[in-house]
Ligand SMILES: Cc1ncc(C[n+]2csc(CCOP(=O)(O)OP(=O)(O)O)c2C)c(N)n1
Ligand code: SF4
Ligand code: SF4
C-alpha cells in the first residue's frame with residue numbers, strides 16, 4: 147500500500163495531545179520535560195477535567211510550562227508550588243490541582259513546602275521531575291545529584307564528606323500519612339512512557355476523589371547539564387540513576 | 402494472515418533532531434536528515450525506510466516535542 151493511502155485520518159493511531167499548544171517548547175533537544183508535558187496534557191484531556199484543572203509551575207526549566215499545556219496555571223516562587231497548590235485547592239475544592247517541579251525546586255529550596263503539604267494530605271498531585279541537577283541555571287549540583295556525579299559545582303564528582311548523600315525525598319514522602327500514592331517512573335522507553343501515563347492518571351484520579359497527596363516522581367535526564375547526547379543521557383540514567391532511584395510504586399493505598 | 406503496515410508524519414519545523422525516535426524505532430524506519438535542516442537549524446527526522454514501518458507508535462511516545470503522528474492499516 148502507498149504511504150499516501152496509509153496517511154489518512156481514519157488510520158490515525160497516535161496524534162499530538164490536543165491540550166499541547168502549537169508553540170515550540172524551549173527545552174533542549176531530547177529533554178525529558180517535553181515527554182512529561184505530553185503525558186500531563188493527555189491525562190487532563192482524557193479525564194475531561196480541563197475546565198477545572200490548575201497547574202502550578204516551578205522555578206527551573208519548566209517555569210514556562212504554562213505556555214505549553216492549555217489549562218489554568220499559577221506560577222509559584224521557587225519551591226513554593228505545594229503551598230500555592232494548597233490554596234488553589236482549598237479555596238475552590240472542585241479544582242484539580244497539580245504541581246510540576248524539578249528536584250532543585252522540590253527537594254532543595256522547597257523541601258519544607260513539599261513535606262508539609264504532603265503531611266497535611268492536601269488533595270493535590272505533585273509531579274517531581276528528578277534529573278539530579280539544576281538544569282536551568284547551568285548544571286549545578288542538586289540534593290539529588292549522585293555520588294561521584296560531575297556537575298558545574300562538583301567538577302570532580304559529588305563527595306559524601308563534602309556534600310552529603312543524595313536526598314531521596316520521594317522515600318520520605320512515602321512515610322507520611324498524608325500521601326496516598328507515591329510512585330517513581332521514567333520516560334526513556336516507549337513502555338516506560340506508557341507506565342508513567344498510567345501513574346499520572348491514577349494520581350489525578352486520587353486528587354479528584356480527594357484521597358490525599360499523590361507524588362509521581364519521574365527519573366529524568368538533563369542531557370545539556372550532564373553534557374551528553376540525549377541518547378547517551380538515557381543510557382546513563384538507566385545505568386546509574388535507577389540504582390539510587392529504583393522505579394516502581396513506593397506506596398499505593400487503595401482505600 | 403493480516404499484515405500491518407504503518408506510516409508516520411514528522412512535524413519538521415517542530416523537530417529538534419534529538420534522535421530519540423530513531424533509536425526507539427524497532428524497525429529502523431527513521432533517520433535524521435543528513436544535510437537538510439529546518440528553519441531553526443535542526444536535522445529533522447524522516448522516514449528513510451518507509452516500507453519497514455509497523456505503526457507501533459514507539460517513536461511518537463518518546464518524542465519530547467510531539468512531532469510525530471502515526472497511522473496504521475491492516476492489509477488482508
Ligand atoms: C529564590 C531563588 N533562588 C535561586 C534561584 C535560581 N534558580 C533558578 S532555577 C534553580 C534550580 C532549578 O533546578 P530544578 O528545580 O532541578 O529544575 P530543572 O531546571 O533541573 O528542571 C535555581 C537554583 C531562583 N530563581 N530563585
Ligand atoms: S537544561 Fe536540562 S532540564 Fe533544562 S531544558 Fe535543557 S536538558 Fe532539559
Ligand atoms: S511507528 Fe513504530 S515502526 Fe513506525 S517509525 Fe515509529 S517506531 Fe518505527
Ligand code: SF4
Nearest residue numbers: 416417419420422464
Ligand atoms: S524524537 Fe521528535 S524531536 Fe527528536 S528527532 Fe524525533 S521527531 Fe525530532
Ligand SMILES: [Mg+2]
Nearest residue numbers: 248249279281
Ligand atoms: Mg533538576
